[in-house]
Amino acid sequence: MKSVLNFAHRGASGYCPENTMAAFRRSIELGATGIETDVQMTSDGQLVLIHDESLKRTAGSSRLVKDVTLEELQQLDAGSWFDPAFEGERVPTLRELLELAAPTSFVINLELKNGIIQYEGLEEAVIEEVRRFGMSDRIIISSFNHYSLVKCKHLAPEIRTGILYMEGLYEPWEYAARVGAEALHAYYYAVIPEWVAQAAERGIAYHPFTVNDADVMRKLIDAGVAGIITDYPDRLAELLHDAGT
Ligand code: G3P
Numbered sequence: 001m002k003s004v005l006n007f008a009h010r011g012a013s014g015y016c017p018e019n020t021m022a023a024f025r026r027s028i029e030l031g032a033t034g035i036e037t038d039v040q041m042t043s044d045g046q047l048v049l050i051h052d053e054s055l056k057r058t059a060g061s062s063r064l065v066k067d068v069t070l071e072e073l074q075q076l077d078a079g080s081w082f083d084p085a086f087e088g089e090r091v092p093t094l095r096e097l098l099e100l101a102a103p104t105s106f107v108i109n110l111e112l113k114n115g116i117i118q119y120e121g122l123e124e125a126v127i128e129e130v131r132r133f134g135m136s137d138r139i140i141i142s143s144f145n146h147y148s149l150v151k152c153k154h155l156a157p158e159i160r161t162g163i164l165y166m167e168g169l170y171e172p173w174e175y176a177a178r179v180g181a182e183a184l185h186a187y188y189y190a191v192i193p194e195w196v197a198q199a200a201e202r203g204i205a206y207h208p209f210t211v212n213d214a215d216v217m218r219k220l221i222d223a224g225v226a227g228i229i230t231d232y233p234d235r236l237a238e239l240l241h242d243a244g245t
């Protein structure tokens with residue numbers, strides 16, 4: 001059986017506050033082989049890792065990421081909302097994550113959060129940072145904004161891209177070819193087992209999200225997905241270990 005990538009969704013977000021260095025470090029300890037994270041840009045053009053456009057839910061401020069400087073953002077506590085034990089965790093920069101991942105063999109899935117807010121120069125800045133670390137072969141850029149994926153592929157043909165989608169795309173492998181993407185990052189309900197093989201025949205990998213149930217993981221592995229994005233990488237690591245992959 002071929003190996004299946006184990007992507008920790010927003011880091012090990014089942015156990016730690018999402019998209020924090022604590023969550024990323026924990027995913028390494030739990031047996032993940034990849035990390036999925038969400039990339040946005042501050043008002044002074046710095047790349048930061050946070051899911052929501054608003055800081056409300058995870059950092060307790062009513063401002064938007066796009067309206068604060070990195071210095072302002074780093075004053076905020078991004079850990080306490082999850083558990084007081086994580087007080088003092090900050091919203092990390094992309095650079096901090098790449099510094100952590102560079103010495104490992106981790107594959108990093110950078111989800112560009114530009115579906116709602118269009119960050120001027122986001123694609124260029126992310127690609128520049130990835131190249132700076134020499135990590136192009138271990139990065140997958142994904143987005144619900146498929147225009148942005150086409151732009152990334154144009155700017156950096158050597159970096160893989162993944163199409164994020166929630167519902168039934170018609171012949172998604174054909175669409176992936178049009179967008180120039182190597183992977184389909186589908187909400188797991190939208191993954192039809194027969195399609196996984198059809199996509200694989202054309203060199204397109206399925207990396208479904210966000211799968212936390214072991215039975216669903218098993219079905220997707222049997223269907224031949226190339227990776228799974230999960231909040232609980234330890235559950236997937238255990239399954240993969242038992243399956244001998
Ligand atoms: O990249 C997979 C998944 O993270 C997409 O949805 O909302 O969790 O970023 P979301």
Ligand code: MG
Nearest residue numbers: 036037038111
């Ligand atoms: Mg995401």
